[in-house]
Amino acid sequence: MENVRSLIDILELSVEEIDEMVACATRIMDDPAAYAHKCDGKILATLFFEPSTRTRLSFESAMLSLGGQVLGFSEAASSSAAKGESVADTVRTVSCYSDIIAMRHPKEGAPLVASMHSLVPVINAGDGGHNHPTQTLTDLLTIHHEKGRFENLTLGFCGDLKFGRTVHSLISAMSRYKGTRVVLVSPEELKLPSYVKKEVLQKNGVEYVQTTDLEAVMPELDILYMTRVQRERFFNEEDYLRLKDSYILTLDKLAGAKEDLSILHPLPRVNEISVAVDRDPRACYFKQVLYGRYIRMALIMKLLGLE
Amino acid sequence: MTIDSIKNGIVIDHIAAGKAMELYQILGLGKLDCSVAILKNVTSAKLGKKDIIKIDRELDLDWDIIGYVDPNITVNIIKNGERVEKRLLKLPDTITGVIRCKNPRCITSVEQELPQVFKLRDREKRIYRCLYCETQAGK
Numbered sequence: 001m002e003n004v005r006s007l008i009d010i011l012e013l014s015v016e017e018i019d020e021m022v023a024c025a026t027r028i029m030d031d032p033a034a035y036a037h038k039c040d041g042k043i044l045a046t047l048f049f050e051p052s053t054r055t056r057l058s059f060e061s062a063m064l065s066l067g068g069q070v071l072g073f074s075e076a077a078s079s080s081a082a083k084g085e086s087v088a089d090t091v092r093t094v095s096c097y098s099d100i101i102a103m104r105h106p107k108e109g110a111p112l113v114a115s116m117h118s119l120v121p122v123i124n125a126g127d128g129g130h131n132h133p134t135q136t137l138t139d140l141l142t143i144h145h146e147k148g149r150f151e152n153l154t155l156g157f158c159g160d161l162k163f164g165r166t167v168h169s170l171i172s173a174m175s176r177y178k179g180t181r182v183v184l185v186s187p188e189e190l191k192l193p194s195y196v197k198k199e200v201l202q203k204n205g206v207e208y209v210q211t212t213d214l215e216a217v218m219p220e221l222d223i224l225y226m227t228r229v230q231r232e233r234f235f236n237e238e239d240y241l242r243l244k245d246s247y248i249l250t251l252d253k254l255a256g257a258k259e260d261l262s263i264l265h266p267l268p269r270v271n272e273i274s275v276a277v278d279r280d281p282r283a284c285y286f287k288q289v290l291y292g293r294y295i296r297m298a299l300i301m302k303l304l305g306l307e
Numbered sequence: 308m309t310i311d312s313i314k315n316g317i318v319i320d321h322i323a324a325g326k327a328m329e330l331y332q333i334l335g336l337g338k339l340d341c342s343v344a345i346l347k348n349v350t351s352a353k354l355g356k357k358d359i360i361k362i363d364r365e366l367d368l369d370w371d372i373i374g375y376v377d378p379n380i381t382v383n384i385i386k387n388g389e390r391v392e393k394r395l396l397k398l399p400d401t402i403t404g405v406i407r408c409k410n411p412r413c414i415t416s417v418e419q420e421l422p423q424v425f426k427l428r429d430r431e432k433r434i435y436r437c438l439y440c441e442t443q444a445g446k
Contacts, residue, residue, distance in 0.1 A: 087414065
């Protein structure tokens, strides 16, 4: 619906809006009690057509922390989609029961279809390999809190840069800031798609390098964004098994890193970051989960017009 | 080779050589009951070789579709044997219901009643992307 603001793609938010949301999330972190009743009487529907416990719980925790309530389903089998109902019809119905919707769907573009038919705001909680804007907002809040700024940072992205939607979205979002430099570390088979390089990096004049050697570029990095080589993004099991262990972060590999490096990961981790790294002060990936809750609180309030 | 000139109808000119049949199919010209002539590989000072379609009837065409197939095409409207209008085309910003998204992960692959909508993302390189999944047209 035209007069309802949804969030489908991170680039729908201006740099100024992201700054406002980061500031709002910071205020929430500083004084959670002041926000505990902001959403009294409001209902969040979590429509998860594919399981994603972490993202779903993060949304539910955010809404409950604001005093609202939640309803929904956590897999397509327990929804009317199993009977063949269209996304549009599901959302027309659910938007009568709720004030805001968070939707995860395995098909790319499904949340956009939902937003076209919903009476209430729709938040894209991940659509296949396409967009996942609240993960990017989480990453942005983490970066801002850890570094105190968005400008003049060198970001290393390591692992699956081909299918990793969180990587594409974060690169798009960070390309809008001055002095961003990007280092792309991946095996040949999982390199960043050329359209992202052309349409995002080159178009915005972002300096970038591509390499297969993580240790060689480690000293340059302010942020290291590790990603998982995801089984579900492969058509071929053999390719997955061959590539999944390509880049594993260990304390040895961190030897040449800056002391104030921040290591991010969208989680869940399989084995791409050794558990020994968890104790290193540069590991930010569990703090990142907490930031995810606060930025979703800020987003829910923004889309409901409460901030 | 000569083809009779038309009295009232449309001449679609400057079609890139070899593209006439694609345009014929997309515009659904096979469903018309009037004369439709396709001229292929006609010598052209501007293009070297070109295709031409002549339609012996007045009708409304989807200009956006023609512009998508080739924005260099010109369309001449003929009335009483005279050209009364020459339309220059441009790439449309949106094309609906012409091409299908080939991404098996796109929502349109399972919900086939959804309109197939593509948006122009790069005019210079003529790149269209699916509204829903942003896959490039033709890929």
